[in-house]
Amino acid sequence: MTHTDDSPEGVSRPDRRGAFFLLFFSLMAIGAGNTMLIAAVLPPMTRELNLPDWMAGSIFALSAFWWSVTSPFWGKRSNRWGRRPVAALGLAGYGLSMTLLLIFGWLSLNHYITGTLLVFSCLALSRTMFGLLGSGTNPAAQAYVADRTSPAERQSEIAFITSGFSVGTVVGPAFAAALVATAGLLSPLAVTAVIAFTMSALIWFRLPEQREPVTDATQFDDETGARGLWRSGSVLPFLIFAVCLSLTTGILTQVFVFTVMDRMGVSGREAAQFTGPAFTVGALAVLLAQLVLIPRIKMRNKTLMMVGCVPLFVGAIILVFARDYASLILAQFCIGLGQGLARPGFSSGASLAVSPQLQGNVAGLVISANGMGFIITPFFGLFIYEYVNPQLPFVFCAGLLAFMVLFARFGLKDGVGEYTE
Template structure:
């Protein structure tokens, strides 16, 4: 056994292809379920049962706090237990969260459960199960890919599996709009729970796991760089950018739903008919960036990062002046292109900045950073939108995106997190 307790990764392309597609579809299930919840279920639900708008954001914020706290834990556990069981457990946790949200939502709509604080607490606790347990799937999936790719191809392969989440966000709103119109507001939650449990079983029984797990905690702790990895000079810049991007996209995503309802004067089931297609356009833009632009342009990670900030900035500014549905759609397209470029940039950059033995650890940190911005989104986004000024959240995002672009362009060192050209010979 080597220093990390891991056997050399199996680089067999046929074996990898099936495994990567299975992870792709698992992340697609999570993406679809989350987008259904954000775009078509929770905002109309909270308004129908009389909760303030900021409480809808706070539900996601509390879950994001749990996500950020536990993602590094699950990334480390995937080193010890293996990628497969952690990924399967995360999907099972996601399914349980959606099932509980369905139950709590049904009780609230039918006035079986009343009281603002009680309803909010039950919805928040149900969602927090996703943050606590569902956070295991993403770092395990990313580490699984890192185990089986060379440095030269890691950027494109990480972009591929994470695009599964984006495919889900394309499918999710379209299904959500149809389900809500025919089967009721809560029906997407029940469907998502069933799909999540199915994918958890498929991961458990079908995902090949050749990597030998490490059972001795001391072995992990003795890996050079394992302690204090988050503050190392090679990883910290990517985490700073990731946290900032999660805050920006969190505000733009959560406030967008309420902005659409207010600008177009729609609510309830009718709102889903507008927000669903808009999110579908945004998700298609993410796919365009990750599956077409990134493989063809072959840009450096830092270029993807600062370049992604530019369409995001355009989307934020469009939201300030948007007065019709067409402009709102265009804003979502710009936001999608920006996310699709920037996220693989910092994800693969952080992965390439550490040794193979630390892939689970760094994946957990990256996934944690992805959720940190959502913790304070209700305060920087929905609270300000509802009680201060509806344009201010988008102006705040615009200023932050300018700072992020300058940080990635001029502060991030050249070559940091970039693959060695000779690494392509490893396969």
């Protein structure tokens, strides 16, 4: 069995807050880069390259597939190797992904790489590196927080650490719009790669952790009950909810970019001037939920999951009828508020449903579930938007959110994933 300084008894360690802030800024770097890519780089780039809209979503879908496959692996590895090396490796992989996107994007835009299939393959391969390696940071960071928090404070601390991603999504779109306008369409990729490599080095050298390796991984899994954890009745409902939420938010996020371009009559580089501020408003709503509302309302995780679905439902309905920019902005605010409330609910709920030894395992499963919805987003979202009906993806999301409320209400047993005195 592993000896570690990450036990709940260490929650008063003086270095805990500094470590949490370091992870906060690491997730902030990932959030900023992802939002810059979604809102200001990849959709305009694919349109300039005359690629179909659904291909932009497919690039994210391939990355999400590998993210979902590898997140549980990295969660387990963080139990055995320690949270610090896995988190650092994830950030380095993220930096590598952005570097490859920068190179292949430049080659494609300057016609050194031609042909729809070849261009798509190069961009997809670049993003795949994020799914394979970059997926290590999030489960390692969440498990690190779970290691160092008591059950009573886990919900608020997980909300704090994941809000780093949200802060990044606030900074990212506005920063990306300014970069694209002054330094070119691909400049956000270069900046993000530098930041990712820098944060990887800071995590490696500055994150406090002393964890002895587990020499017998098989014995560790048997002793802790890690095998088949995803099928357990205390964890599976949270994972089902997470998959549904990721599908919903994936559709609303990816289709939103093309909706703004089409309904505002803009394309290419001009789109960042509209999508950037909209995503900033949505990210501010996430911060409002995670840093202001959650610490004060102190809802049960189950209730938080249900309440979070309501503004998401409202946002989806607004997008069905929105024809002006103000309505699109309001929809993004509702979407951000819903995400900010729902995500900490199922993340902390799943964490509290298992023993301290399984925090890395369950964090990997939760992060994996967070990405699964994006695998099929291009088919339920962008393909339907482009070839069937532009309102239908939002109607689908509204129906799925109604199901999620009922599932959280009746599918989660009372007391599971809840802290009690």
